[in-house]
Amino acid sequence: xxxxxxxxxxxxxxxxxxxxxxxxxxxxxxxxxxxxxxxxxxxxxxxxxxxxxxxxxxxxxxxxxxxxxxxxxxxxxxxxxxxxxxxxxxxxxxxxxxxxxxxxxxxxxxxxxxxxxxxxxxxxxxxxxxxxxxxxxxxxxxxxxxxxxxxxxxxxxxxxxxxxxxxxxxxxxxxxxxxxxxxxxxxxxxxxxxxxxxxxxxxxxxxxxxxxxxxxxxxxxxxxxxxxxxxxxxxxxxxxxxxxxxxxxxxxxxxxxxxxxxxxxxxxxxxxxxxxxxxxxxxxxxxxxxxxxxxxxxxxxxxxxxxxxxxxxxxxxxxxxxxxxxxxxxxxxxxxxxxxxxxxxxxxxxxxxxxxxxxxxxxxxxxxxxxxxxxxxxxxxxxxxxxxxxxxxxxxxxxx
Amino acid sequence: xxxxxxxxxxxxxxxxxxxxxxxxxxxxxxxxxxxxxxxxxxxxxxxxxxxxxxxxxxxxxxxxxxxxxxxxxxxxxxxxxxxxxxxxxxxxxxxxxxxxxxxxxxxxxxxxxxxxxxxxxxxxxxxxxxxxxxxxxxxxxxxxxxxxxxxxxxxxxxxxxxxxxxxxxxxxxxxxxxxxxxxxxxxxxxxxxxxxxxxxxxxxxxxxxxxxxxxxxxxxxxxxxxxxxxxxxxxxxxxxxxxxxxxxxxxxxxxxxxxxxxxxxxxxxxxxxxxxxxxxxxxxxxxxxxxxxxxxxxxxxxxxxxxxxxxxxxxxxxxxxxxxxxxxxxxxxxxxxxxxxxxxxxxxxxxxxxxxxxxxxxxxxxxxxxxxxxxxxxxxxxxxxxxx
Numbered sequence: 001x002x003x004x005x006x007x008x009x010x011x012x013x014x015x016x017x018x019x020x021x022x023x024x025x026x027x028x029x030x031x032x033x034x035x036x037x038x039x040x041x042x043x044x045x046x047x048x049x050x051x052x053x054x055x056x057x058x059x060x061x062x063x064x065x066x067x068x069x070x071x072x073x074x075x076x077x078x079x080x081x082x083x084x085x086x087x088x089x090x091x092x093x094x095x096x097x098x099x100x101x102x103x104x105x106x107x108x109x110x111x112x113x114x115x116x117x118x119x120x121x122x123x124x125x126x127x128x129x130x131x132x133x134x135x136x137x138x139x140x141x142x143x144x145x146x147x148x149x150x151x152x153x154x155x156x157x158x159x160x161x162x163x164x165x166x167x168x169x170x171x172x173x174x175x176x177x178x179x180x181x182x183x184x185x186x187x188x189x190x191x192x193x194x195x196x197x198x199x200x201x202x203x204x205x206x207x208x209x210x211x212x213x214x215x216x217x218x219x220x221x222x223x224x225x226x227x228x229x230x231x232x233x234x235x236x237x238x239x240x241x242x243x244x245x246x247x248x249x250x251x252x253x254x255x256x257x258x259x260x261x262x263x264x265x266x267x268x269x270x271x272x273x274x275x276x277x278x279x280x281x282x283x284x285x286x287x288x289x290x291x292x293x294x295x296x297x298x299x300x301x302x303x304x305x306x307x308x309x310x311x312x313x314x315x316x317x318x319x320x321x322x323x324x325x326x327x328x329x330x331x332x333x334x335x336x337x338x339x340x341x342x343x344x345x346x347x348x349x350x351x352x353x354x355x356x357x358x359x360x361x362x363x364x365x366x367x368x369x370x371x372x373x374x375x376x377x378x379x380x381x382x383x384x385x386x387x388x389x390x391x392x393x394x395x396x397x398x399x400x
Numbered sequence: 401x402x403x404x405x406x407x408x409x410x411x412x413x414x415x416x417x418x419x420x421x422x423x424x425x426x427x428x429x430x431x432x433x434x435x436x437x438x439x440x441x442x443x444x445x446x447x448x449x450x451x452x453x454x455x456x457x458x459x460x461x462x463x464x465x466x467x468x469x470x471x472x473x474x475x476x477x478x479x480x481x482x483x484x485x486x487x488x489x490x491x492x493x494x495x496x497x498x499x500x501x502x503x504x505x506x507x508x509x510x511x512x513x514x515x516x517x518x519x520x521x522x523x524x525x526x527x528x529x530x531x532x533x534x535x536x537x538x539x540x541x542x543x544x545x546x547x548x549x550x551x552x553x554x555x556x557x558x559x560x561x562x563x564x565x566x567x568x569x570x571x572x573x574x575x576x577x578x579x580x581x582x583x584x585x586x587x588x589x590x591x592x593x594x595x596x597x598x599x600x601x602x603x604x605x606x607x608x609x610x611x612x613x614x615x616x617x618x619x620x621x622x623x624x625x626x627x628x629x630x631x632x633x634x635x636x637x638x639x640x641x642x643x644x645x646x647x648x649x650x651x652x653x654x655x656x657x658x659x660x661x662x663x664x665x666x667x668x669x670x671x672x673x674x675x676x677x678x679x680x681x682x683x684x685x686x687x688x689x690x691x692x693x694x695x696x697x698x699x700x701x702x703x704x705x706x707x708x709x710x711x712x713x714x715x716x717x718x719x720x721x722x723x724x725x726x727x728x729x730x731x732x733x734x735x736x737x738x739x740x741x742x743x744x745x746x747x748x749x750x751x752x753x754x755x756x757x758x759x760x761x762x763x764x765x766x767x768x769x770x771x772x773x774x775x776x777x778x779x780x781x782x783x784x785x786x787x788x
Contacts, residue, residue: 001409001470002402003703009401026786033787072401085787255780256787262778263788279774286774290697290718293779297696304403320689387682394681397688398661 003300005072013076020084023049032085033256034365035336035372037208040123040165047089047120056089057118061102064114071306075299082252092124092161093117097170100187100240104228113168113189127157127171127190127214128237134159135388137172138181138234142216144173144188146223151175151188153196153219159382163199163212166192176231187233189225196220206375207347241384248318248383249325251296257332258288264365265339275339288331295324316397319389326379326386333373340366347371403699405474412471416478419447424482427748433485438563439607440485449518454492457500462512469640469702473647477698480651483748483755485606487521487560489644494559495522497640498568498585502625502633507587511566523564525555525611526634533764535570535634536580540613542571548619549573551586554612559762561609562599564590569613570634573627583630587622588613604758605751635713642716642763643705646698646723649759653691653730656752660684660734663749680737687730694726717769718779724766727756 005013020029028042050056051065058077060066069077081088098117101109116122133140142155153173163169169190176184190197196219201209228236262285265275275281302317337344343366348358360367380386394400405413423444424430433441448454456471458464465471472493479488492515499511499522514520531537540553551571561567567588575582588595594616599609625633661684664675674680697719704715731753735742742749760766773779 001405001699001703003700005401021784021786029787084784259780259782260788279771282774283770286770286778287721289779290721290770290773291693293700293718294693294696294722297700298692300401301403301696301699304401307402308404316688320692324689324693390682390685391678393685393688398681398684400661400664400675400681400684 005076009072009076012073013080016077016080017084019053019055020080020086023053024084024086028087029085032087033260035257035368037210038087043087043090044120044123046087050086050089051119056120057094057098059095060098060114060118064098064102064110065118071303075303078247079252082247082250083256085253085256088247090120090123092126092170093120093122095243096126096240097124097168097189099243100170100227100236103239104187104236106224108224109189109227122167123162123165125160125163125166125169125192125214127160127169129159130156131158135385137237138185140172140174140185142171142173143177144175144186144221146175149223151221151223151226153188153190153216153221155216157214157216158212159202160199160212160214161210163192163214164201164209168192169214170227172233172237175233179231182234184231185233185237186230187227187236188221189227190216190219190221191225194219194221204375204378206371208371208375210375249295249299249321250329251292251299251325254292254325254328254332257329257336258285258292261285261332261335261339264336268339268341270341275341281335281338285335288328288335291324291331292328295321295328298324316393319384319392322383323380323386323389329379330376333369333376336369337366337373340369344370405470409470409474412467413474413478415451416453416475417481419451420478420482420484423447424484430483430485430751434601434605438560439601439605440487440563444484445486445518448486448488449516453488454518455516457492457496458512458516459500462508463516464512469643469705472640472644473698473702476644476647477651477654480648480653480755481655483605483652483655483751487523487563489641489648490523490559490564491515491521493644494524494637494641495568497637498524498624498633501636502585506621507624511587520565521560521563523558523560523567524637525558525561525567525569526638527556527558528554529556531556533768534578535638536583536631537578538570538572538583539577540569540571542573542584542586542618544573545617548617549584549586549623551588551613551616551618554610556610557602558609558611560607561597561611562607566590567611568624569611570630575628580631582628583634584627585624585630585633586618587624588616588618592616592618602758604754606755606758632709636709638763639712639716640705642720643698643701645759645762646694646701646719649723649727649756650691650695650698652752652756652759653694653726656730656734656749656756657684657687657691659749659752660687660737663738683733683737687733690726690729694723697722714773714776714779717764717773720764720769721766721773724760724769727760731756 024046028046031038047056057065058067058069062068101113128137130140130142144151144153169192171188171190172185173188174184175186196217198215200213202211202213203209268275299321343363346360346363346367348360348364348367452465453475455464456467460466526535528539542549542551569586569588570583571586572582573584594614596612597609599607602608664680665673667674701716701719704712734749735753738749741747744750
């Protein structure tokens, strides 16, 4: 038992850190650190820098651009990426549709879609949730009816993250209405420019446009865009959801944000000193640091097991990391908002023109802090709500 | 980076668990051990010694095994799971750490072999009525007198104070009550003239004692370590105690969690096992997460014991906070999920809860360690300055 990394692993970490800090534009990293939204072009730029290095899709099969890294190297890579506020390669491309196509797709699909997904030439969005199908995903109703060499898709998806940027959607549709719930679902790739696709924004409580409703009205989808077999889509979706999610605990991001909370608290006046001088505030930050350290070690234990050949599937590990990791992300947004004090009420239009003359300019961080506090309520809801994760653990780890 | 046990460690784990299952498998036996003089089983202690456990952390030249913190963690976790009553923490971990750090060759020669053979029990008396968790807060005085010292004062909540043949006592040789320097450690015999030992059963069923020292004479040869410099040894010793206690807590939490999950599967209400109720399922999942977070920090503590003093003590504070919080949550929830049976002296769950509650209050409670850590620079390494 040993906490230390090997010499080779430390060299690898130093290489990754050096690349992140020198090749990814500092202005973009600062925006990430400050919790600002990135433009589409900024995300594309960062992913292409990583892809040029061969680091956008390290978990994919080697022939499609993956890296032959050990679980510990993957862990170090994600940790450095997150700690240095580098935007993570688009998860819909790299952790979701990519692995599904690489595993179940046709050769033509692989050749066409995989390189484009890795380079973010195509922006993918996820068409799973529906108004009547949230945590109970299998109750989805969007239907695809086969007509000759294409399907006609009708229905509605919702909570579609960044669909306003998307070129393609990977979508679960019902192809056999007579079959039982999980059967009769297929996995389709839909061109978002197809006639009959309408994207409508949903503005969330932070005032941002991050998610959308997507409507399908007799949208023609070529049969060639079916992944794998018809009516087997549920298996592919399960593979996608059970696939180890890179950096799901987001320890590196939370570390970086906690450091920022401390920095801001030390600079923000309160009473005779600063916010940091308030022992109650300080104790709560320290508590978060302790829980984060524990989560980091828990994550390292899981990585260490994988290094020894244990499978990431069918155990409670990823669900635990998701629950605790998301709770800590939320805690840190609370701490930053509370550092702002009454300025937590400040609200700035951050999409407007340059606001250097704005009397509120120096409070931009406070405005963002509250916005992100509201925004981060999502993290315990999405990706399988924390209650669903608890159901999974109760079943798999406790046998209840 | 590696969290696996070695072959030898797995072997140790297996034999300790088997031994303890043999001796403690039936919970009624623990109740019988509690009734014995000293509140623990001499036969069990002999088995511990026979297996080499009492010699685990000591060097081979004095008859020990020469093992490290991970081996101690393995033993303490098994002790926690079985709620063992024997003085392993007091004698082997606490007194043993102090001896390893500070004993002279003559003291090692005299004390370690019988301790390792299980014939000598030691204890550490560091707390006082007013000191709470501050190791430097020492009012007991040691006056120079010819070729030795005379000790006066009192010591509070001394673990296994009534079983110890000899006690390691902190006393002030110079300075004011709350000065960091001026503390010296002394080895005193339990039957010293002027030493009164008032022992009692603590809330958790273990034995503790209040000591009163009235003119207790100690020869120079029984001074442990350098005079006036005792705090460093004491701090290191208590850090070893925290790491060991963390492992014991993990064992107890693991045992209690397993007991609770079993209960949920067998207890029926409204015609079904209560484990089918989602509310109770989620509660046991939260207990499991608290347990795993605690386990991570117990491992962290064991692996940080050899770090430089400042880092080591930060790690121990962090570990103790996590352990305490997990212990309270798991203990309270386990009683709640068991319902009435969890409230009884008859059933094991309540005894786990009581031991976990005691553990929270040993070597620093949550507020103490949280404040200590918050007063410093915290746990995290500095991030990229360009981002701040």
